[in-house]
Amino acid sequence: MADFETPKIREYPVVPIIKEGAMEGTSPFVSRPEFDNKLGYPGELPEDWKDKALAKMGDLLSRYRSLQVFMDSCIKCGACTDKCHYxxxxxxxxxMPVGRQDLLRKVYRRYFTFAGKYFPKLVxxxxxxxxxxxDWFSYYHQCSECRRCTVFCPMGIDTAEVTMAAREILAHVGKASKYSNxxxxxxxxxxxxLGLPGPALKGIxxxxxxxxxxxxxxxxxxxxxxxGCDALLMTPSADFFAEPHIDGLIGYGKVLHEAGITWTVSSKASEAANFGLFIGSYENMQKVSMRIREAAIDLKVKRIIFGECGHAWxxxxxxxxxxxxxxxFLDQNYPIPQHILEVTHGMLERNELRMNKEENDHMxxxxxxxxxxxxxxRMGDQPGGQFEIPRAVIKAACNNYVDMDPSTTHEVTFCCGGGGGTLTDDLMEVRVKGALPRMEALRQVTDENGVTNVAAICAICKSQFTKMLPYYGFEMDAIVSVHQLVSSAIVMKGSEQEQELDGAGDEDNSAPETDTD
Amino acid sequence: MSEFYALLFTVAFWVLIIGLGLKIYQYIKTPAPLKIPLTPAPLTKTGVGFRLAKEAIFFASLFKSNKWIWLFGWLFHMSLFIVLIIHLRYFLETVPEWLVMLQSVGKYAAFTMVIGLVGLLVRRIAVPRIRYISDPSDYLWLILLIVIGITGITMRFFSHTDIISVKAFAIGLESFNWQQLPLDGPLLIHLALVAILMILLPFSKLLHIPGIFFAPTRNQVDNPREQRHVSKWALNLEAEKNKKQP
Known part of the structure; x- marks a missing residue:
């Protein structure tokens, strides 16, 4: 493990004092030509790297309104300066989000604006x-593209867009992150x-x-x-064997079984994640997405359902x-694509799932x-459904639920510290330090409300928490999947759990107990 | 001197119009290939209109972020807006009743504008993390606006200028019928700085004025599942053209 100190949980989270150069040079491993070449990148710094980088920047500026507008419209007001977990x-x-953006913006100004060409010092x-x-390689890999800063920006500037552009430029001059590529x-x-071949997946x-x-x-x-199944299930491959991910997968299976939805995974497209997003490459993101279309066509499904994964969703x-x-070519009566939580939530609303919340009473x-x-x-048909639906499902599966501090949840939630292509051991210091605000909020509800476990709906969050929790004095298995809770509480028709609840021999189970939530 | 100012303002006007027009044209013609509204986002165009209005009029996101920056920033912008409206009287042959009414209270907006600007300047200097992100131009813009405000206040409340002539000069500009300008120090400084502001606006961070309306994070409707959104350049990509069909 690298030599760095885990930040202390602070009693009152105040704005930290700036320490210039604190993370300078902290970077991921550089990718290799064998990976880069397959993705359309040179794999090493070309002779004319400067021209290539500037040409790519110009290309991206002309193809992405977001980048062009965001390069111009920052007023350096400072609203974002204390909002990034990193x-x-x-x-x-x-x-600081503006500090990160400026690494690219100061070059944009030098080569693409009148003021920067003729009065560089002034601007x-x-x-x-x-x-x-x-600096780009280092700091654009200390961003998880989480968009928390955007929430506070009066101009709506999204650092994720800038980070993606910078990574795409870097990749074109042979400086991509090995992890993502x-x-x-x-x-x-x-x-x-995860490189899990078909037969192994079948076995699992x-x-x-x-x-x-x-x-x-x-x-x-x-x-x-x-x-010929009803649905193609797209889920992050971590769901196939990592803890607590796999317990979530078991949950999806049970819910879909109760719903009477037949489903399959595809060995060709056995991955919901799409790292094309992280590296900012439309082309690569599209290529990865096409597998889903192809699998849906080949397997003749009517619906596509996604498992618990943040960026994949x-x-x-x-x-x-x-x-x-x-x-x-899919059934237009269902959202395309649909989230597994939308399926579960819909069934709960229609009283089609029987839940025994007491199964989760130890948490x-x-x-x-x-x-x-x-x-x-988003989830569901109303803005903010992405907040309400997971909470409704959790509350339907357990009796004891507490939200963390509102300045750390919903639209202002703090990233787990491992998103956006940073979930790699070579960035462990960045991950541990970036996890601080989330861990502080968790510590607070642990101390004040006796919270024992935190539920998540993202494979990256789950893996990141598993690694981070011990650094901050929690048990590593305190992280659970939302559908793991569902899996524990669900009382499937004809199951032993049903018999236990209703008494043996009592076959009259036509009226399932309904949920009060 | 009057000729110089007349020429300066004519040039400034056209630089502003053409410069800003070209920038807006660039923003319009640059595609937004992906749906990236910051969610929760409105589901309709009307909703997006309200969202943008809330940002442009109330600085809603800035309010969420930091109450001090919001207070000074909002005070400055709203005061400037009132001050600009009051200045219409120099360009209209007959001043409408409502403008006269507004003016009786609105003339104090110059003070709140300067207070807001000074607040922003103090923050920029005093808070280390904001000082870190500030370039010389960031300070200069605030100073320029403060001097414009102070010279305006001076003329309005202390050392009055001949506003009848100023009005004749302004109206003369509209019809290229250049008139004499009173040669008062505060007025000449005031006008010169305003012209500089107009000329530099399309080349500076003041592009946030159109920029706020062009951020895809705020101006897009949240309906990607319902409506397919594709940009022109994306349609020419290999994967798009060789797409598997059922």
């Missing part, structure tokens, strides 16, 4: 040098981020079927590459129609809003 955890001013414009490039090649080659799914049947007596199907909800649509829960779901997507 700034709060590291105190490095280049981790803080600088030449593009290798030092600037190194290696994973993208795996998705292409094997079908998922069969084990899950057995396990559920043992626990409940109900035969719940986990199909792979089965043609952003790409699915906000971009899938754009990148791989139109989906006119007091809180909920971590994942950044991409909170600020870049």
């Amino acid at each position: 700034f709060i955890g590291t105190q490095d001013p280049k981790n 803080g414009a600088v030449d593009l040098t290798e030092e600037v490039l190194d 290696e994973i993208l090649t795996k998705v292409d080659r094997i079908g998922n981020n 799914l069969e084990d899950l079927e057995e396990e559920i049947e043992e626990d409940t007596g109900v035969a719940v199907k986990f199909n792979m590459d089965a043609e 952003r790409v699915a909800y906000s971009f899938l129609n754009t990148l791989a649509g139109p989906f006119d 007091t829960l809180t909920f971590h809003d994942s950044c991409n779901i909170a600020r870049a997507s």
Whole structure:
């Protein structure tokens, strides 16, 4: 483990004092040509890197209104300066959203604006040098593209857009992050981020079927590459074996079984995650998204349902129609794509799921809003459904629920510290320090309300929490999947749990107990 | 001197109009290939209109962020807005009744404008993290606006200028019928700085004025599942053209 100190939980979270250069040079591993070349990048710093970088910047400015407008419209008011979890955890001013943006903006001004060309000092414009490039590589990989700063920006400037552009420029001069690019090649080659081949996946799914049947007596199907099912399940591959992710997958299986929705995963598209988003590449994001379209066509499904994953849901909800649509061959009576929580919530609303909340009585829960779901997507048909639906489902599955401090939830939720392509061991210091604000909020409800567990709906959040919790003095298994709670509480028809509740031999179970929530 | 000012303002006017027009044209023609509204976002265009109005009129997001910046910033902008409206009387042959009424209270807006600006300047200097992000131009803009405000206050309340001539000069500009300008120090400074502001606006961070309306994070409707959104350049991509069909 690297030599750094875990930040102390502060009693009163005040704005930290800036420490210039605190995180200078902290960077991920640089990607290799074997990965980069497959994604359309050179893989090493070309001779004419400066021209290439500026040409790419010009190209992106002409293709993305967001970037063009955001480069111009910052007034340096300071509204964002204390809003980034990485700034709060590291105190490095280049981790203030405006500080991060300015690394690119000062070069934009130098080469693309009148003022910067002729009066660079006046407007803080600088030449593009290798030092600037190194700063980009370092600080644009200390951003999780979580958009918390955007909430507070009077101009609506989204640092995520700037970070994505910077990463795309960096990739075009051979300075991409190995973590994201290696994973993208795996998705292409094997079908998922973790490199889990079809037969292994099949084995896992069969084990899950057995396990559920043992626990409940109900035969719940986990199909792979089965043609003609109702739905294609797209879920992050971590759901296939990581803890607590897999307990969530079991939950989806049970819910879909109760709903009578037949479903399958695809071995070719066994990954909901789309790291094309993180690296800011429309082309790569589209390529990854096309697998979903192809799998849906090949497997002749009518619906696409997504599992618990934050950025995957952003790409699915906000971009899938754009990148791989139109989906006119699917059943138009359902949202395309649909979130598993929308399915579960809909059933709860219609009293179609029987829940025994007492199964989760050993826990007091809180909920971590994942950044991409909170600020870049929606669930249900009303704005803010992305906050209400997960909470409604959790409350239907347990008796003890407490929200964290409102300045750290809903639209102003703090990132877990590992999103946006930073979930790699080479960025451990960034991750630990960036987790500080979330851990402080969790510490507060733990001390004041006796919270024992935090539920999440994102594979990255779950993995990040598992690693971070011990650093801050919590148990690593305090993180749970929302559908893990559902899985524990659900009383499937014909299950042993149902018999236990209703008494043996009592076959009259036509009127399930309804939920009060 | 009057000719110089007349020429200066004519040039400033056209630089402002053409410069700003070109920038707005650039923002319009640059595609937004992906749906990136900051959610929760409105589901309708009307909703987006309200969202943008809330930002442009009340600085809603800034209010969420920091009450001091909001207070000074909002005070400055709203005061400036009133001050600009009052200045209409120099350009209208007959001053409407409502403008006369507004003027009786509105003339004090110059003070609140300067107070707001000074507040912003003090913050910029005194708060280390805001000082860190400030370039020389950030200070200069505030100072320029403060001097414009103070010279305006001077003329209005202390050392009156010949506003009849000023009005004749302003109306003369509209018809290229250049008139004499009173040669008072405060007036000449006031006008010169205003002209500089007009000329520099399209090349500076004052582009936040159109920019606020063009941020896709705030001006997009949240309906990606219902409506397919594709940009022109995206349609030419390989994956799009070779898309598998059922």
